[in-house]
Amino acid sequence: MKESIRQRKVDDLVNHFWRNGYLTLSRKFGTYLPEPKSVGGYEVDAIGKLKKKYAIGVTLTEEDLDNPKIYSKLEFLATRHTKYSNRKVTLFVGVPKHLFNKVKMCVSNLSENAQKNIKVVAISSELQSKGN
Numbered sequence: 001m002k003e004s005i006r007q008r009k010v011d012d013l014v015n016h017f018w019r020n021g022y023l024t025l026s027r028k029f030g031t032y033l034p035e036p037k038s039v040g041g042y043e044v045d046a047i048g049k050l051k052k053k054y055a056i057g058v059t060l061t062e063e064d065l066d067n068p069k070i071y072s073k074l075e076f077l078a079t080r081h082t083k084y085s086n087r088k089v090t091l092f093v094g095v096p097k098h099l100f101n102k103v104k105m106c107v108s109n110l111s112e113n114a115q116k117n118i119k120v121v122a123i124s125s126e127l128q129s130k131g132n
Contacts (some may be wrong), residue, residue, distance in 0.1 A: 009059040010045045012123035013094040022055055024050030039080065042073050054082055059094040059123065065102055071109060078114035088116075088122075094123040 007029040014024050026036040027046040036047045039056065046057035056077055062071055080089040095103045100122050107118050 007057070009094060009096075009123055010057075013057045013059055013092065013121065014046055014048075015055060016092065016094065016121050016123070017046060017048040017055065020050070020114060023049045027057075040076050042077060043087050043114050044077070046092075052085065052087065053090065054087070055090040055092055056080065057092040057094065060099070060103065061096075062099060065099060065106060070106065074107065074118065075110050078110065079116040091118045092121055094121045096124065097122045 007070040008033055010028050010128065012022055017024055024030075024033060024049045026034045036044050043058075044056050045059050058073075058077065060070070060101060068100065074091070074093070078091045080091075081087060093103060093107075100120065103120050107120060108123055110118070
């Protein structure tokens with residue numbers, strides 16, 4: 001059951017990628033796409049591309065937000081650049097709706113450069129996912 005909740009969150013994040021025009025290059029729990037490699041030792045849930053812009057997607061739970069290492073993870077992932085063209089990579093952070101404000105507060109504690117690259121996305125919460 002726990003695995004299907006995480007899968008549902010990744011599905012919602014990938015749907016958000018699609019709504020914004022991103023092509024999904026890799027994702028967790030996918031049938032046809034490969035699983036994304038870790039970025040700097042941090043696990044990511046999806047990687048997308050829109051023309052020459054790249055995006056990294058991660059989903060967070062309440063336990064993740066209680067971990068003090070979340071600040072370094074978000075800071076690191078939000079300040080990534082592409083290897084050759086040195087373009088900024090956008091970080092999409094998928095969180096349940098009831099944690100949206102808590103994540104916004106967490107993001108506001110990061111550097112200004114990191115804040116500009118982070119897009120917080122409200123996805124379905126655990127309570128809604130258990131009913132499906």
